[in-house]
Amino acid sequence: MAQTCKRTLKTVVLLAAAPMMVACDSEHSSNPLSPTIAGPLAGITITTPAAIQPVDGQLIAVDTQPVTLVFQSAVSDSPRPFWHEAQIAEDGNFVSILHTFEKIPSGEGGMVSVDLPLTLDPGRTYHWRARALDGANTGPYSNGASFEIYTPVTIDAPTLTLPPNGASIQTNTPVLSVNNATVSGPASDTVYRFEISPTPSFSSLAELLSVPPSTGPTTSAQPSGLGDDLTYYWRVHVRARGRAGDVVGPFSATWSFRTPTVVLGIPVPSSPDGSATTPTTRPTYVVNNGTVSGPVGTVTYLVQVATDLGFVEIVDSPSTVRSSDSQTSVASQVDLAE
Incomplete structure (x- = not known):
């Protein structure tokens, strides 16, 4: 009797399990909202996100990080909800990927914005792209856009040294000297601009002298010939070329001197x-x-x-x-x- 009952119970268990397996296979292939759906859904289209920022070729100062990626959300006709993915790479082929954003939801008005969670090194070019996917269907990547992280040039004001402020000088061609300004960053074509005016407002200029910086601690310029027995005002600032264009430093203080009477x-x-x-x-x-x-x-x-x-x-x-x-x-x- 015991042997007969054991055999019968085994048969019942096998018969009950068979319908469960069939039902599971049917759900995996027919429900488009299932997280375990196999393969892409036929006839579904997911558009390409539109990259907005950084634009291709954009220059980004190293001290303005983190870099923010902005793109227009993709559009999908799938019944499945979708999300976005974005990549930052060191190369245009996206072989050396620095970071991948996953599961980015669409933002308000279809605009998506994400901040890069790492600081990029200056003096290098980076590439980014984005796409949308829903777990079954994957949309195409946007065109890769590049941007460069650069070190900005900063320029301080020079300090006037000679002639002393308010001095009465003995020549119409004085040597004007300043202590060199502090210039940081990869600057080139640096120029010191000496402005000399008969008015403290510098509404008109008697002379404008542009000279390169000296190799020493001071830089000088000499006007060709000023009027006799007149008061002149002078100031100096520095200009240089940086990676993002010309950089103009602040003016020095304004000093004056008086030319001699002939x-x-x-x-x-x-x-x-x-x-x-x-x-x-x-x-x-x-x-x-x-x-x-x-x-x-x-x-x-x-x-x-x-x-x-x-x-x-x-x-x-x-x-x-x-x-x-x-x-x-x-x-x-x-x-x-x-």
């Missing part, structure tokens, strides 16, 4: 004097030099000889360079009438 004393005729009779019709005129002070160049004396005290009828007007001695001689240019 004094040209009046020369005094010495000979021939008013009562003298010359033995020649081509006399040599001798004058006692006038006082000269200030930053002057070449001083020229012009002698005029007339037949009247009003100097209406000028008969001779020779000129010559002022002598460094106490007197200057000027030779007549014509024969004077006797």
Whole structure:
């Protein structure tokens, strides 16, 4: 009797299990919402996400990370819910993948935005792409877009050193000097721009001088020639080229200086004097030099000889360079009438 019952129970268990296996196989192939569905669903389309940011070729400063990926969500006609996947790679073929975002849901208005959870090294180009999938069907990747992480150039203001602020100088061509500005980052074509103006507002410029930085701690520029006895204002800033374009640093403080007063004393005729009779019709005129002070160049004396005290009828007007001695001689240019 015991043997008969055991055999019967075994048969019942096998018969009960067979329908369960058949039902399981039927659910796996027919329910499109099943997480274990096998293979893609026929006739289903998942569109390509539209990459928005970073755009292809975009430059991103290293200090503005993390990098944010923004793309327009894909569209699907599948009854299954879908999600997105995005990749960051070191190469355009996406062989060396640095990070993969998985299970990214669609955002509001169909816009998707994710921050990269790692810091990328500067001086390199990276690539990214995105796609949508639902576990059964997988949409195509967006076109790969590249971006570069770069180190920005920063420029501090230079410090003015000479001439001292408010100084009265002894030349119209002063040497203007600054302590070099601190420039960080991969800068090139660095230029110091010296602005010199007759007004503190710099509404007009007397001179604008652009010079490269010196190899030492200071950089200097020299104007070609400023006016006499005038106050000038000056300031300096630095420009350089960085990876993302030209970078303009801040201006230094504004300083002033005053140019010297030029004094040209009046020369005094010495000979021939008013009562003298010359033995020649081509006399040599001798004058006692006038006082000269200030930053002057070449001083020229012009002698005029007339037949009247009003100097209406000028008969001779020779000129010559002022002598460094106490007197200057000027030779007549014509024969004077006797």
